[in-house]
Amino acid sequence: MRMEDVVGTSAWVVSRSSHVKVDSVALEEVIGEMEGSIPKIEWDFEGIHYFDNGPLTVQYLLVLDALNFCFWPDKDLSYDHLALGLKEALQNDKSALDADRLQSYTGPELREMLKWPRPLPLEDERARLMLEVGLELDRSFGGKATNLVKASGNSALSLVALVTKHFPGFRDHSLYKGHQVFFNKRAQIFVADLWNAFKGKGFGGFYDISSITIFADYIVPAVLRQLGILKYSFSLSTSVDSSSEIGSGTEEEVEIRACSIYAVEKARELLKSKYGKQVLSLELDLWLWCRGVKNPSLKHHRTLSIYY
Numbered sequence: 001m002r003m004e005d006v007v008g009t010s011a012w013v014v015s016r017s018s019h020v021k022v023d024s025v026a027l028e029e030v031i032g033e034m035e036g037s038i039p040k041i042e043w044d045f046e047g048i049h050y051f052d053n054g055p056l057t058v059q060y061l062l063v064l065d066a067l068n069f070c071f072w073p074d075k076d077l078s079y080d081h082l083a084l085g086l087k088e089a090l091q092n093d094k095s096a097l098d099a100d101r102l103q104s105y106t107g108p109e110l111r112e113m114l115k116w117p118r119p120l121p122l123e124d125e126r127a128r129l130m131l132e133v134g135l136e137l138d139r140s141f142g143g144k145a146t147n148l149v150k151a152s153g154n155s156a157l158s159l160v161a162l163v164t165k166h167f168p169g170f171r172d173h174s175l176y177k178g179h180q181v182f183f184n185k186r187a188q189i190f191v192a193d194l195w196n197a198f199k200g201k202g203f204g205g206f207y208d209i210s211s212i213t214i215f216a217d218y219i220v221p222a223v224l225r226q227l228g229i230l231k232y233s234f235s236l237s238t239s240v241d242s243s244s245e246i247g248s249g250t251e252e253e254v255e256i257r258a259c260s261i262y263a264v265e266k267a268r269e270l271l272k273s274k275y276g277k278q279v280l281s282l283e284l285d286l287w288l289w290c291r292g293v294k295n296p297s298l299k300h301h302r303t304l305s306i307y308y
């Protein structure tokens with residue numbers, strides 16, 4: 001087992017899960033109905049990401065994914081505001097995300113950069129995480145996110161390990177029945193964003209990209225549940241449907257995230273064994289995520305967290 005094995009530790013949770021179940025019959029039906037062909041969604045279909053095919057894009061994606069969490073407490077705020085806000089800040093000032101600048105932003109300054117009229121959810125945490133990225137980039141990577149990516153030697157798993165090693169804010173994990181479980185949502189989505197933005201070449205070239213799992217956020221589990229693939233216990237269903245908050249690190253939260261990862265790995269195996277289709281988990285993730293964000297009335301679990 002790898003040191004931080006997302007697939008393995010998620011499977012461990014699934015085998016002991018009591019609040020969430022993966023319905024494998026429903027999973028087969030969903031894939032069967034689509035005759036094994038999952039629509040390919042183009043990355044940045046919204047046109048909200050900064051892209052210049054160079055180092056500044058890498059810096060942008062690292063900062064973006066350092067802050068890519070917890071939008072729901074403000075009902076008008078979404079990921080798009082973050083991606084677009086950082087993009088426009090860079091277009092106006094190419095040095096806006098330089099390592100030294102990252103160390104100086106306060107919460108209200110970040111809010112102003114994103115042109116958001118109210119305090120952002122967990123705003124002080126977001127400013128702290130920008131500081132962490134800036135400091136560690138300066139200390140270990142000459143201030144440049146590209147040096148971090150180069151140090152991974154074109155391995156997606158090495159890059160996830162490097163990011164979680166150097167930036168504590170990216171260490172997305174939980175304790176479940178005494179065991180450490182790894183999700184690494186934002187570290188993995190950073191790798192996927194590089195892969196997608198650079199089309200698998202240059203800064204986005206990873207020979208082991210198929211080792212990346214889905215990104216266990218609050219949208220994908222809601223879609224899997226709507227498809228009937230995840231089944232929640234009565235009490236968990238009631239909590240989610242009534243928008244009650246679910247505590248970070250609770251069994252419920254860990255099971256939701258682990259079962260989502262496991263279900264998509266199963267879907268992928270099925271697509272290969274039954275339909276001869278080889279797909280990446282990150283492709284399945286994007287398809288599921290897009291379904292979710294197109295349906296704003298979809299109920300999702302609410303956990304206050306810096307991880308997703």
Ligand SMILES: Nc1nc2c(c(CN[C@H]3C=C[C@H](O)[C@@H]3O)cn2[C@@H]2O[C@H](COP(=O)(O)O)[C@@H](O)[C@H]2O)c(=O)[nH]1
Nearest residue numbers: 043044045068069071078079215217218219220289308
């Ligand atoms: N699993 C998964 N979760 C994702 C993303 C993305 C953005 N991916 C971009 C990359 C390429 C595309 O062009 C996308 O634009 C954000 N999230 C998560 O969703 C939640 C935000 O939801 P809402 O409050 O409605 O904005 C929050 O937890 C956020 O961390 C993804 O791809 N997969």
